[in-house]
Amino acid sequence: MAKKRESNIGSLKVDIDCSDALKGLKAVTREAKNATAALKELEEQQDKINIQVQIDCGSKGIAKELFEQMQKARARGASF
Template sequence: MADKQSRELKEGNESNVGNISIKVDVDCSDALTGLKAIQREAKKATQTLRELEAERDRQDEEFGKLFDAHQNLAQQHDDLTVKPLSNATTEELTEELAKREGVRKAEIKPDIRGELLPEGISGYTTFIHGPARVLVVTD
């Protein structure tokens, strides 16, 4: 009779079949353990992302403060502009060079005739009519 019921189930004829009870015993403990481990790692990843976002926000705020401080300093020192040497006047260049170590500066007034005797070079004399600035670079 079991063969007949089995055959009827396979053929789709359920009218002659009584109540059937099926008990399945499946061990899911390994799967649950794995899912719990995945959940723990997902929570850790979420926490790490929150910490990274907080650090990014802190750094953005710090950068904003530094940028604002830079802007304030730039506004306070508008007169301090950097320009290429090619745009500097000859007067500006000679004044800057005269401030350096190893450079001597001599000024010859208008309508004055000056004689320049470079050190260490005998028999060499240059006459200069003012106005003039002479820089002697020794280094």
């Protein structure tokens, strides 16, 4: 491995204005948070609407099974 040589031939001062870039990044972050909140709300509303009804016609009657499924859905917050 070669030795690293250092030499000092002067200095360089760089002044960069990044305020517009930072404003843009903050705006993107804010909109991403809003989109995430909206998706969460959408999922919650879909969970309230989607009701899976499984009916077993074996030993239980259809009406009784449907009633039990609706009670479970109401316990999860669904409304009819």
